[in-house]
Amino acid sequence: MHKCTIPNIFSTMKSSILQFTPGAKYRIEALRDSYSYLSQRLLSLGLIKGAVIEIANIAPFGGPIEVKCRGYNLSLRRDELAILTLTPFVI
Amino acid sequence: MSTVTAVPPVAAKARSKPLLTALAGVPNAGKTTLFNALTGLNYKVANYPGVTVEKRVGTCHLAGFENIRLVDLPGAYSLFGGSPDEVLAADHLMGRLPKEDKPDVVICVVDACNIERNLFLASQIIDIGIPVVVALNMLDIAKTRGLSVRKELLAKNLGVAVVDISGRTKTNTDELLRAVAKAGSGEKRPGRYRWCSDKEFLDSAKSIGRLSRSDDTDDPDELIGIGIGLLSGSRQAESAKQRELLLAMRKQLVEQGVDAGAYETEERYSWVNSIASRSVVQVDGTRKDLTEKLDRVLTHPVWGLLIFLMIMGTMFQSIFTWASIPMDFIDSLFADVQVGLKSIIPPGQLQSLIADGIVVGVGSVLIFIPQIAVLYLFISVLEETGYLSRAAVLLDAFMRRVGLQGRSFIPLLSSFACAIPGIMATRSIPSFSDRMATILIAPLMSCSARLPVYTLLIAAFVPRRTVAGFLSLQGLVFLGLYLLGIVGALAIAYLLRKTVFRSSPSHFLMEMPPYRIPVAGQVLKTIWEKCAVFVKNAGTVILACSILLWFLASYPKTTDGSPSEAVRQSYAGQLGQAIEPIIEPLGYDWKLGVSIIASFAAREVFVSSVALVNNLEDVDEESDSLIDAIRNAKDPETGEHSYDLATALSLMVFFVFACQCMSTLAVCKRETGGWKWPIVMFVYMTALAYGAAFVTFRLSSSLLT
Ligand SMILES: Nc1nc2c(ncn2[C@@H]2O[C@H](COP(=O)(O)OP(=O)(O)O)[C@@H](O)[C@H]2O)c(=O)[nH]1
Ligand SMILES: [Mg+2]
Numbered sequence: 001m002h003k004c005t006i007p008n009i010f011s012t013m014k015s016s017i018l019q020f021t022p023g024a025k026y027r028i029e030a031l032r033d034s035y036s037y038l039s040q041r042l043l044s045l046g047l048i049k050g051a052v053i054e055i056a057n058i059a060p061f062g063g064p065i066e067v068k069c070r071g072y073n074l075s076l077r078r079d080e081l082a083i084l085t086l087t088p089f090v091i
Numbered sequence: 092m093s094t095v096t097a098v099p100p101v102a103a104k105a106r107s108k109p110l111l112t113a114l115a116g117v118p119n120a121g122k123t124t125l126f127n128a129l130t131g132l133n134y135k136v137a138n139y140p141g142v143t144v145e146k147r148v149g150t151c152h153l154a155g156f157e158n159i160r161l162v163d164l165p166g167a168y169s170l171f172g173g174s175p176d177e178v179l180a181a182d183h184l185m186g187r188l189p190k191e192d193k194p195d196v197v198i199c200v201v202d203a204c205n206i207e208r209n210l211f212l213a214s215q216i217i218d219i220g221i222p223v224v225v226a227l228n229m230l231d232i233a234k235t236r237g238l239s240v241r242k243e244l245l246a247k248n249l250g251v252a253v254v255d256i257s258g259r260t261k262t263n264t265d266e267l268l269r270a271v272a273k274a275g276s277g278e279k280r281p282g283r284y285r286w287c288s289d290k291e292f293l294d295s296a297k298s299i300g301r302l303s304r305s306d307d308t309d310d311p312d313e314l315i316g317i318g319i320g321l322l323s324g325s326r327q328a329e330s331a332k333q334r335e336l337l338l339a340m341r342k343q344l345v346e347q348g349v350d351a352g353a354y355e356t357e358e359r360y361s362w363v364n365s366i367a368s369r370s371v372v373q374v375d376g377t378r379k380d381l382t383e384k385l386d387r388v389l390t391h392p393v394w395g396l397l398i399f400l401m402i403m404g405t406m407f408q409s410i411f412t413w414a415s416i417p418m419d420f421i422d423s424l425f426a427d428v429q430v431g432l433k434s435i436i437p438p439g440q441l442q443s444l445i446a447d448g449i450v451v452g453v454g455s456v457l458i459f460i461p462q463i464a465v466l467y468l469f470i471s472v473l474e475e476t477g478y479l480s481r482a483a484v485l486l487d488a489f490m491r492r493v494g495l496q497g498r499s500f501i502p503l504l505s506s507f508a509c510a511i512p513g514i515m516a517t518r519s520i521p522s523f524s525d526r527m528a529t530i531l532i533a534p535l536m537s538c539s540a541r542l543p544v545y546t547l548l549i550a551a552f553v554p555r556r557t558v559a560g561f562l563s564l565q566g567l568v569f570l571g572l573y574l575l576g577i578v579g580a581l582a583i584a585y586l587l588r589k590t591v592f593r594s595s596p597s598h599f600l601m602e603m604p605p606y607r608i609p610v611a612g613q614v615l616k617t618i619w620e621k622c623a624v625f626v627k628n629a630g631t632v633i634l635a636c637s638i639l640l641w642f643l644a645s646y647p648k649t650t651d652g653s654p655s656e657a658v659r660q661s662y663a664g665q666l667g668q669a670i671e672p673i674i675e676p677l678g679y680d681w682k683l684g685v686s687i688i689a690s691f692a693a694r695e696v697f698v699s700s701v702a703l704v705n706n707l708e709d710v711d712e713e714s715d716s717l718i719d720a721i722r723n724a725k726d727p728e729t730g731e732h733s734y735d736l737a738t739a740l741s742l743m744v745f746f747v748f749a750c751q752c753m754s755t756l757a758v759c760k761r762e763t764g765g766w767k768w769p770i771v772m773f774v775y776m777t778a779l780a781y782g783a784a785f786v787t788f789r790l791s792s793s794l795l796t
Contacts, residue, residue, distance in 0.1 A: 034352030035324030044169030060392035063488035073603035
């Protein structure tokens, strides 16, 4: 298999996960491993490159994170969210 | 079918071929609500062959449109998604299912409040080439949210008819059906692949798609669809040549700086986005967000958990208190019927079969209906309001630690009433390993069929005493049995995740609907459907087993001797004696053996079976005669008491873990599509029950004497 040229900045991403706060907005820069089931799932839900997500709620005890995207809310686990490469979004 | 004698031949012909109309859309777009509005009660729920995704088919009940036949497809986020529901919806739409006709028209249900994601799927459906009518749903909510939809503009951009409706309030359904009839009669196919301006991409997709042999099609647009599926990884290449071409195409896209796996989705979304932003206008921006405020509380680490525990507590309390009134009623009703039948039918084998076999069997199924109804009253109200999704989120962190996930919670909860609806509720878990683990542990939740057994044994052997001043010892034992089941279940789930399902991925990924006020009609419908399914599943199995048990306990007939001798010599008695060596280490004699064998059909049969082998009639678990009888049962040879507290504890622990329910196994087989998992379930549960009962018996015998 060939390799995708998408830069993998997963490592820098991971630290930022811990700092998620409700209300923060991020832009999706890329998805890792776009042929995988999980990525295809996220893609069809509209979490594509360029989309902006807002952290809506963080479940307690290390539980899922709820994000707002395209007018609806989606709850995903932290490791599922980590498949996205995010950068803080400021208007 | 209706009679057509008075109708001219042409009309008769037109009527004989119904217009097959599929309802498609993302989950929660309102397909089922619309389906119900259009068909009334004219429908039936079936399963797709071989899989357990529900299929509803019905005929339109609105005057003038009786020839429209409707199918409610499973929800899908994408036609290339790859979850079982999505594959099925896509296959049905493309006419790939062997036993299903390709629909003539598709009603694409679009949630107007969630337009982009819904139009994304609509655009994929339009690409298939079947005439499409877009039903812009949830008009009522859109209005209150101040959304104004320019449907003419939407129709022009999509190239298909658009009707704004509300399935819940049944607004504009006539107009929708007129559009469906029109689309069905017209030849014009909607414009396809409008989202893609890259001719070259479509050509390459087509040439790759052509190499797939499994779809027998020459339609260029369908070939493009196959090519796109291959490109995104949701379809596998069928030949080396195809794989080579596919890799070349991906490589080319990647060189252009495009993520090949995401290409179609990204292009389509950006097209959909440009349409949506022009055709949906937010008139009034004051969308008050009650949902967010509620979420702050309901998923709060402290308040959220407290509220959750309170809701669960209320629910359990209600299952056992509210339901006990109709249950007692059903119980006495069947007892009366039994007595009545015995007075009508002359004594003999027929009387015995009907009164002791069939009536008892039917009664032991129907007795659970009230509990299941109350349970589903709670579950469907909580689901409709949107709370269950929050509960799943709240619990995911705990559940994943033992190898389950937040969604497992609902099936496990249902299993406290009965494992059958519980196992069926696992359909909402898309991840295979999570679903299997949930199915396998669901029967460890103490279902209501165990209640009569616990009640009888606790009343007979656990002393009526209070501990620590106010806690009833009997109550504590009761609670302990429930907890034992839960703890055992979690431990098993953990083991499964560490062994059998070690490498299977688990996904959560759940949409959070806004909070809504539930509709009574919808709730009642859910309750009705769940009860009907239960009767159909459990009814047939339990009835058959009750008749079999009656036969085993009544034959071969002995002409002389006491009733107890008759039981001893019956097939059931012989079986009991045959297994005595196996169950002796657990503290049971052959009489309990008979009852245990009987209870493998269904647990609650245990009580009537104990009564049977102890020659008692008309008893229930609270009857003093039965309690006294087992308390005072003596071994005929030694003259000592047959059973004591150690036996009772061992027996109850056995019931906590053993898989004594044919219907559960039957449902497990149906839901998992084979004998493998029901066998695994039966074997592990029986082994666990035996081991735990053995340990309990040994420990308590030595501690209590
Ligand atoms: N307000 C409103 N709610 C609706 C409408 N249609 C469906 N719903 C609600 O949306 C939810 C999901 O509907 P359902 O028909 O089960 O969606 P499905 O998953 O597409 O079958 C239910 O709570 C419905 O009561 C509508 O037109 N207006
Ligand atoms: Mg539905």
